[in-house]
Amino acid sequence: MSKDEVFNKIADIIADRFEIDRDKITPQLNFKTDLDADSIDFVEFILELEDTFGAEISDEAAENLNTVGEAVDYIVANTDSK
Template sequence: MTKEEVFNKIADLVAEQFGIDRTTIKGDLNFQNDLDADSIDFVEFVLSLESAFGTDISDEDAENIKTIDEAVDYVMSNADNK
């Protein structure tokens, strides 16, 4: 997958899970500050990422994912996204 395809897939997940308009999602969107995601919301998002991209995300790695761009970069570096 290209970086753009990964971004679009993650943006779709975020829009669905957090109930926001897909067209408003940008790379610098911050899960905690912009979406008011609590720890349970974020864990559910990480589980969705793992399922969507066939990867396991450690708790330590998940703690470093704060924005959409960071989620995209993580997936690009760690998932089997061919």
């Protein structure tokens, strides 16, 4: 799966989960500041990423995912769907 495909899937999840216009989602979008996601929202989002991509995201790795771009890079680097 290409980086663009991963980005598009993550953007679709964010648009649906956080009720944000899909066109406003960029790699620089910050989960905590731009989406105003609380810890429960973020954990649910991480679980959805795990389900969608078949990836396991440790708590430590999740804490370091601040932007959409970082999430895309993590998924691409840590799944077999490259």
